[in-house]
Amino acid sequence: MASKRIVVDPVTRIEGHLRIEAMLGDDGVIADAMSSGTMWRGIEVILKGRDPRDAWAFTQRICGVCTTVHALASIRSVENALSIKVPKNADIIRNIMFLTQMVQDHVVHFYHLHALDWVDVVSALSADPKATAELNQAISPSWPMSSPGYFSDVKATLQRFVESGQLGIFANAYWGHPAYKLPAEANLMAVAHYLEALKWQKELVKIHTVFGGKNPHPNYLVGGMPCAIDLDSDNAINIERLNMVKRLIQEAKAIVEQLYIPDLLAIASFYKDWAGIGGGLGNYMTYGDIPQAGVDRPEHFRFPRGAILGKNLGEVLPLDPTDTTQIREEVSHSWYDYPAGEPALHPWEGVTEPNYTGPKPPYKQLDENAAYSWLKTPRWRGNAMEVGPLARMLVGYASGREEFKAVVDPVLAKLEVPATALFSTLGRTAARGLETQLGVQWLMEEYENLIANLKAGDYATANTDLWEPSSWPREAKGFGFTEAPRGALGHWVHIKDGKIENYQAVVPSTWNASPRDADGGHGAYEAALVGTPVADPEKPVEILRTIHSFDPCLACASHVFGPDGRKLAEVVVR
Amino acid sequence: MADQRDHGVAPVLVLGLGNLLLKDDGVGLELLKRLEPDFVDDPRVEFVDGGTQGLALAPYLPNRCAMLILDAVALGTEPGDVHHLPDARSTPATRSTTAHEGNASELLAAATLIGECPETVALVGIEPDDVSTGIGLTERVQSALPRALKLAKDTLGTLIQPE
Numbered sequence: 001m002a003s004k005r006i007v008v009d010p011v012t013r014i015e016g017h018l019r020i021e022a023m024l025g026d027d028g029v030i031a032d033a034m035s036s037g038t039m040w041r042g043i044e045v046i047l048k049g050r051d052p053r054d055a056w057a058f059t060q061r062i063c064g065v066c067t068t069v070h071a072l073a074s075i076r077s078v079e080n081a082l083s084i085k086v087p088k089n090a091d092i093i094r095n096i097m098f099l100t101q102m103v104q105d106h107v108v109h110f111y112h113l114h115a116l117d118w119v120d121v122v123s124a125l126s127a128d129p130k131a132t133a134e135l136n137q138a139i140s141p142s143w144p145m146s147s148p149g150y151f152s153d154v155k156a157t158l159q160r161f162v163e164s165g166q167l168g169i170f171a172n173a174y175w176g177h178p179a180y181k182l183p184a185e186a187n188l189m190a191v192a193h194y195l196e197a198l199k200w201q202k203e204l205v206k207i208h209t210v211f212g213g214k215n216p217h218p219n220y221l222v223g224g225m226p227c228a229i230d231l232d233s234d235n236a237i238n239i240e241r242l243n244m245v246k247r248l249i250q251e252a253k254a255i256v257e258q259l260y261i262p263d264l265l266a267i268a269s270f271y272k273d274w275a276g277i278g279g280g281l282g283n284y285m286t287y288g289d290i291p292q293a294g295v296d297r298p299e300h301f302r303f304p305r306g307a308i309l310g311k312n313l314g315e316v317l318p319l320d321p322t323d324t325t326q327i328r329e330e331v332s333h334s335w336y337d338y339p340a341g342e343p344a345l346h347p348w349e350g351v352t353e354p355n356y357t358g359p360k361p362p363y364k365q366l367d368e369n370a371a372y373s374w375l376k377t378p379r380w381r382g383n384a385m386e387v388g389p390l391a392r393m394l395v396g397y398a399s400g401r402e403e404f405k406a407v408v409d410p411v412l413a414k415l416e417v418p419a420t421a422l423f424s425t426l427g428r429t430a431a432r433g434l435e436t437q438l439g440v441q442w443l444m445e446e447y448e449n450l451i452a453n454l455k456a457g458d459y460a461t462a463n464t465d466l467w468e469p470s471s472w473p474r475e476a477k478g479f480g481f482t483e484a485p486r487g488a489l490g491h492w493v494h495i496k497d498g499k500i501e502n503y504q505a506v507v508p509s510t511w512n513a514s515p516r517d518a519d520g521g522h523g524a525y526e527a528a529l530v531g532t533p534v535a536d537p538e539k540p541v542e543i544l545r546t547i548h549s550f551d552p553c554l555a556c557a558s559h560v561f562g563p564d565g566r567k568l569a570e571v572v573v574r
Numbered sequence: 575m576a577d578q579r580d581h582g583v584a585p586v587l588v589l590g591l592g593n594l595l596l597k598d599d600g601v602g603l604e605l606l607k608r609l610e611p612d613f614v615d616d617p618r619v620e621f622v623d624g625g626t627q628g629l630a631l632a633p634y635l636p637n638r639c640a641m642l643i644l645d646a647v648a649l650g651t652e653p654g655d656v657h658h659l660p661d662a663r664s665t666p667a668t669r670s671t672t673a674h675e676g677n678a679s680e681l682l683a684a685a686t687l688i689g690e691c692p693e694t695v696a697l698v699g700i701e702p703d704d705v706s707t708g709i710g711l712t713e714r715v716q717s718a719l720p721r722a723l724k725l726a727k728d729t730l731g732t733l734i735q736p737e
Contacts, residue, residue, distance in 0.1 A: 046595055046707060061594050061625060108629060112684075161687060199688050202633035216627045 005365060006537050009038070011547055018513060018552055021365060022529055022543055030543075033522075033529035034368050035513045037375040044352045047503040052078045052495050053222045053467075055503065059491065060217060062505070066553065068101045068208065069484040070505070071220040073491040076295060078222050081478025081495050085294070087460040090224035092450045093211050095290050096245070097218065098482065099443040100207045103252055105485040106389070106436040107260055109551050111190075111197040114429065117545045118267050119190040120180040121170050125162065127188035129155060135185050140262040145196070154192040174539040181270045190267065193259050204252050210241050224462025231454060242451065249447055253440040264433040268415060268426055275417050278425030278546040280528030282311040283383050284391035285511070287321060287490060289483040290442065302442055303392050303483050304399045307380060311423055313398040319380065321490055322479050324348060329506065330377040333370070333515035343518060344379070347492035348477050350504035373515040377523070378506050386524040387487025387511045388550060390431040394422065403441075407434045425528070428549040469498035484508050486551050512550050525550060584620040585639040586733050587692065589631065591624045591678060592646055598653075598702030598715045602645040605698070605719070609644070609726050618734050628680055635685045640694040640733040643678060644726060647699030654714035655701040656722045658729070662697040694733065698726040 003026045009019035017038045025031040043062050047055055056074035060067040072094060079086065129151035136146035161170075182190070205215055211227050212218020219226045230236035288298045288305030298305040306316035321327055324346035331338050337355040338345065345351060357371050366372040379385070396404035411430060412419060421427055466472065472495070480491040487508030494502040514523035522530070525547060534542050590606030593599045603623055610621045624631045635641065647657040663682060678697075685691035700722050703712040711719075 043595060043707070046709060058595065067625070067627075112629070157687075195688060198629075198632075198684055201629065205630060205633065215633075216630045217623065217625055 004537055006540050008543055020543060024534055024537055028533055030529050030532045033526045034366060035523055035525040036366055036373040044503050047500050050500050052500050056220045066484055067217055068097055069482050069489055072482045073480040073489050075220050075222050077478045077480025077491040077493040080480055081476040081493055082466050082472055084223050084466050086224045087463055088453055089461045091291055092446055093225045095446045097208055097211055099439050100204055102485050103436055103439045104201055104204045106432050107197055108201050111194045114548045115190055116173050117548055120175055120187050121191055122175040123184050124187040124191045125159060127184035132185040132188045136189050139266050140258050143258040151188060155188060158191055174541045177539055177541050179535055179541050193263055200255050204248055207245050207248055210245055221462055223464050227461055229459055246447060249443050256436050256440045261433055261437055274426040275421035275424045277532055278528045279423035281384055281386050281524050282423055283385045284308040284394050285380055285385035285387055285488060286392050286395045287481040287488040304395055306395045308394055308398055316395055316398050327380055330517050332518040334373050334376050335371050347504035347506055348494055375510050375514050377514045377517045378511055379517055384521050384523055385511055387508045389435045390428045393431040393435055407437050425546045425549045486553050509553050583637050584618055586619040587634055587638045587641045588619060588621045589624045589641060590644045593626045596705045597708045598712055599646045599705045601700050601711055601715055605644040605722055605726055608723055629684060631681055632685060636690040638692040641692040642730055642733060643697040645699040646702045648702055651701050653701050653703030654718040656718055656725060657699045658725055659697040662695040696729050698722060698729055
């Protein structure tokens with residue numbers, strides 16, 4: 001049985017507070033694991049009694065990363081409740097904003113949060129710039145910045161940065177750990193592209209400013225989008241603005257195709273053993289997104305809706321988030337109270353009643369047989385599910401969509417791994433890249449759809465027929481969804497007498513980071529960690545690799561601030 | 575990939591940070607709201623509500639001479655204390671002293687790394703009393719607003735017209 005307990009708290013390079021406890025067996029392999037959200041937020045409580053038309057503005061403040069996705073899920077939930085149909089342009093503009101955020105977020109996750117699990121920044125200092133240039137030209141011939149002089153400059157910049165002692169954003173990593181396998185030149189190339197991605201990431205989101213009026217908190221509207229479009233006017237989104245959007249999409253396409261994907265494949269080729277580690281549940285779920293014929297017709301979404309159980313790519317099961325028997329949240333291992341006799345509740349009936357019964361901080365360890373997290377335990381038909389890019393790619397692939405096969409199959413061939421390699425930490429990381437590749441293609445297609453629709457004379461962006469609460473039914477329930485970068489995001493609203501009666505958000509990281517259910521079934525993080533070998537329990541980079549492969553964002557899953565807000569990462573081994 | 579739209583920005587940026595849903599954590603946004611009307615027609619300064627964003631605020635930093643951050647600053651002193659950090663770039667205290675996930679220090683470090691951090695970064699903030707879920711400031715922080723506002727206004731004055 002477990003001989004050591006590794007505690008990582010908080011996990012760094014994520015949003016929000018996550019604590020991982022891993023029980024290491026005598027063989028040096030993780031035998032069991034616990035994932036705990038250690039801070040409570042409770043946005044739902046704030047929304048009660050408010051005007052449902054304003055809910056999006058509050059929900060987009062939940063998270064420091066995903067403002068747009070919460071706003072989108074929120075307006076869709078209200079529109080669903082009130083049977084409001086939005087104009088075609090509004091769907092297209094929302095799709096453009098959605099894809100913009102997804103592409104930007106995935107690139108930032110890869111280079112600025114996850115790459116440091118695979119790339120040894122300090123090793124880059126011993127790279128030969130000339131050999132690095134040759135490497136870069138070999139893996140991405142069309143990328144312009146690959147001269148020996150360029151890499152010399154990057155190396156010098158990095159040297160100055162490291163010597164200044166301000167490792168800053170490169171701190172809290174295990175530099176020099178033997179688990180880092182890349183040659184020095186590949187490390188230097190990755191650091192150079194870290195910087196390029198950092199410069200670029202701030203460009204793409206200007207698309208949000210064009211359509212949302214402002215950033216970083218763009219405007220949304222129940223019934224459509226609050227932007228006027230007139231190709232020839234100075235006082236609306238005109239052709240000049242739209243041309244800028246097109247240029248930004250083209251730049252994004254170049255970054256993804258010439259930088260992200262080649263780097264991903266080059267790095268992955270050194271870590272193929274991770275195609276056999278970190279698979280976990282093998283159950284995947286998507287709500288789907290990017291409607292092509294309205295939100296009520298999931299069969300026409302670019303990301304299909306569905307569920308896969310037990311790694312069975314032969315069958316995609318139908319899923320209905322409004323069926324109150326399907327998605328249900330338990331609190332058997334969470335610090336919440338439910339009404340007596342209710343083991344699980346559908347989000348429409350959801351209750352957010354905190355009841356902390358854990359040990360007094362600072363504590364040494366949590367008890368897996370008791371409540372141990374501020375996250376609830378959502379289950380689909382009783383099954384723990386993984387959500388996120390891997391789930392989306394697998395559901396698309398298993399649904400037989402050609403677009404998905406066209407990006408997945410060549411990568412499997414190039415890395416010389418079978419399709420089962422996707423059920424892994426490496427598969428999760430690769431799926432995020434492949435999804436981004438689809439994302440930039442779709443972004444351009446959605447842009448072209450918008451232009452075509454405008455040229456056909458359709459300028460409508462909002463439907464305000466049902467704006468006034470007097471036009472609403474006395475009581476209504478709605479479901480809003482999106483596929484956030486981290487996975488399926490659902491908002492469930494119950495409106496009564498024009499006000500919010502109940503509001504529940506089930507966010508992607510609640511699915512992935514959930515604690516055990518009443519039957520002892522593990523959440524996705526917990527399941528993925530079991531079976532992972534850890535070389536040095538004091539420096540558990542292996543745990544970070546798998547957890548980061550999910551792109552955790554606990555900010556909206558739970559509250560973020562504690563008295564220990566200044567504490568840096570801590571690893572404790574017992 | 576800087577382009578023409580990046581030039582001609584106001585030389586001074588005032589960045590409000592904080593989470594409106596966590597009581598006193600939102601104090602930076604309240605300060606921003608109260609400070610802005612005094613400078614509404616001043617082309618030398620731009621006001622941005624940064625919320626809890628981190629790296630997503632990077633687009634606002636290039637080509638500025640100075641930046642003033644308004645934020646909740648938890649240094650562990652008395653709630654309602656007004657904090658002033660004239661040089662937030664080199665003050666390690668700016669690391670993780672704010673209550674939200676958008677980490678100002680990470681933003682500054684990233685901007686420094688790509689050479690786009692304003693030369694001067696000042697910070698004015700208030701020690702929070704309560705950062706639990708809820709909208710609105712506590713009394714102690716509320717009563718500190720006039721002092722913090724005066725300090726922010728004076729600081730902004732010197733940033734606009736450096737000696």
